[in-house]
Amino acid sequence: MTLNVKNTLTGETEPFEPRDPDDVLLYYCGLTVSDPPHLGHARSWVHVDVIHRWLEHLGYSVRHVENFTDVNEKIVARVGEGEDEATVAERYIAETLAAMRSLNLLRAEVYPRVSEHVPEIIELVETLVEAGYAYESAGSVYFDVTAFEEYGKLSNQELAEIESQGDPDERAEKRNPADFALWKAGGVDPGAVREHAKGASWERPPEGQIWDSPWGPGRPGWHVECSAMSMTHLGKTLDIHVGGRDLVFPHHENEIAQSEAATGKPFARYWLHCELLRTDEEKMSSSLGNFVTVAEAVDRWGTNVLRTFLTAGSYNSEQLYSDGTIAEAEERWERLERSHERARAALDSPAARTKVEDERLRAAIEECRESFAAAMNDDFNTRGAQSALLELAGATNRHVDREEYDYRGLRRATACLAELAGVLGLSFDGESTGQAALADEAVELVLAVREEERAAGNYDRADELRAELESLGVEVQDTDDGPNYRLP
């Protein structure tokens, strides 16, 4: 069974064949760190993470690079008292890394920053100028789109249809309106900074960082960074380049143009694009202000529920964010979690010490593995993968409903569930902090009292206690083997 991926470059779903049969070079277009990351970013991260995990599951070793754009007018627009562009960027990078950790994302190998790659950027621009793909104009350097014949191949745009890139002031400096800046002379455009600075007012807007270059002082253009950083860390041709759908044009189109013009080699073999998270009417985005930050979301729903939600559809279809869709994900996660916990408890009970074999359970395990793999190999169909997990949870529940347990089968079932859930970055291991242990003891104490009341037939009192616990978020379930509970 081979992995198939939908490649934006060709528009086709193709068998995945990395350049090296064992190693995969994965690049993800990271954030411009000018705002706290929101759920839309989280969705892309989680899908890239799942792609990473599935590739490793298939036996590839994955070199994963994800950049931070720390040089940008939007960052300059956030500069406050006693700060500069770099300190603002550092602040948001720290926040972003914390958000990533809270989402249980595998670490990338490198998180390169634009500010640390200016020499490589300048070198790349020089190469392009020397090769005739770029030209200097008034201290800035522009890419000449007419020099790169395949310009537009990713987004299927005709050159004539492309209106213009960049701000109006720079149009005069360009030969062709579709040309884009590789290097921009001078400091940040104050007008652009003011535009992004919601409400903030300076007598003079901050300038941002400036570097020397063969064309005079200036700042790197908006698209070269990714070419320079990915080629620095992953070489001229990488296997998978992932980013949001909103980056296809012009960002990724320009990356291809720059990189391939400079090296004469294909830049990325497979381009995968994550569709966007949207509210009822529009995409979630920083600039629209209709976002929920990752920190708020993790705080409110927890990592597992969030990841179940974010993988509820394919990476390449749009997803609706609403209270209802989150609640639904919560149900699915809890069904998995309950089933896993029930099975675990069953394994500890005397009824597990049998030699019975439940063929249906064992068949369900195999089916789960097969359909999970089939779903993931079909362009990372995470909803299909979830469905496979849920089917196994159902089979496990049916088995545990029986009198006697198939010990080995049950063990395999829980191991399978945990392993495959792990590919989606879901974890059944609750936090084992001292606080949690204390909470356990406290709840158990209350439940012991409640059992006494129940034994004495004082159901009103028992129900009161249960309601009290429920109001604290503790879910109580009575079973034949005594009460079960789940902490919030």
Place this chain on the structure above:
RNA sequence: GCCAAGGUGGCAGAGUCCGGCCCAACGCAUCCGCCUGCAGAGCGGAACCCCCGCCGGUUCAAAUCCGGCCCUUGGCUCCA
């Protein structure tokens, strides 16, 4: 206007590449039963939809292929 992705049952969301197992997966919501002091969870079953944006075509057979149309979202300016 141009480019791209998509329109699937009450919701959500697979399936569309490789037409039949799709009288449409998984989950939620509704109803009934089992279990239970009750509730929840779990299990079993049922109903709703009766159909896969609209129109036409190909085919023994289409949600799935072909053509036209309508609509939505994203991009064409920073953007996961």
